[in-house]
Amino acid sequence: MFTGDAVLGRGTTVVNPPDGDLSAYLRSLRRMQDLHPRTIYPGHGPTVFDARAKLEEYVAHRAMREEQVIDAIGSGHRTIAEMVPAIYAEYPPELHELAGRQVLAQLMKLEREGRVAHTGPPERAAYELVVARDCERCGRPALPRSRFCGRCSLVVLQEGP
Numbered sequence: 001m002f003t004g005d006a007v008l009g010r011g012t013t014v015v016n017p018p019d020g021d022l023s024a025y026l027r028s029l030r031r032m033q034d035l036h037p038r039t040i041y042p043g044h045g046p047t048v049f050d051a052r053a054k055l056e057e058y059v060a061h062r063a064m065r066e067e068q069v070i071d072a073i074g075s076g077h078r079t080i081a082e083m084v085p086a087i088y089a090e091y092p093p094e095l096h097e098l099a100g101r102q103v104l105a106q107l108m109k110l111e112r113e114g115r116v117a118h119t120g121p122p123e124r125a126a127y128e129l130v131v132a133r134d135c136e137r138c139g140r141p142a143l144p145r146s147r148f149c150g151r152c153s154l155v156v157l158q159e160g161p
């Protein structure tokens with residue numbers, strides 16, 4: 001499988017918003033896994049002879065970063081500038097700006113999934129975790145920032161006030 005820049009021979013791919021979309025990138029990784037390639041010929045770096053292990057490593061790496069972002073917000077690091085030194089402590093400061101773009105990509109994915117929300121201008125937005133709530137009508141998980149689940153939202157809308 002020829003992966004271009006999506007899977008590299010060494011290191012990890014930079015997903016830089018707005019061109020880089022982490023949700024789409026993860027979907028691409030899953031599609032690559034579904035093809036069960038044996039060998040990866042990346043756009044950069046050495047040939048990867050264990051494609052399966054490399055793809056698993058890539059997916060696990062993003063999952064780890066996502067957990068770190070959620071942990072960082074949970075422990076009070078609310079802006080990207082606060083999150084980056086906590087998450088990328090082992091990287092030199094000159095890489096922190098690019099690391100911040102990776103955190104932004106994670107946050108955009110989490111926000112789209114309704115798991116975090118932000119207030120304030122994008123460049124110094126403060127993020128918070130969205131607390132899961134129960135539907136007021138049936139008790140199933142409510143939609144993000146809604147009092148009702150998907151089904152009950154529809155019913156409430158149809159029945160009117």
Ligand SMILES: [Zn+2]
Pocket residue numbers: 135136137138139140148149150151152153
């Ligand atoms: Zn409901």
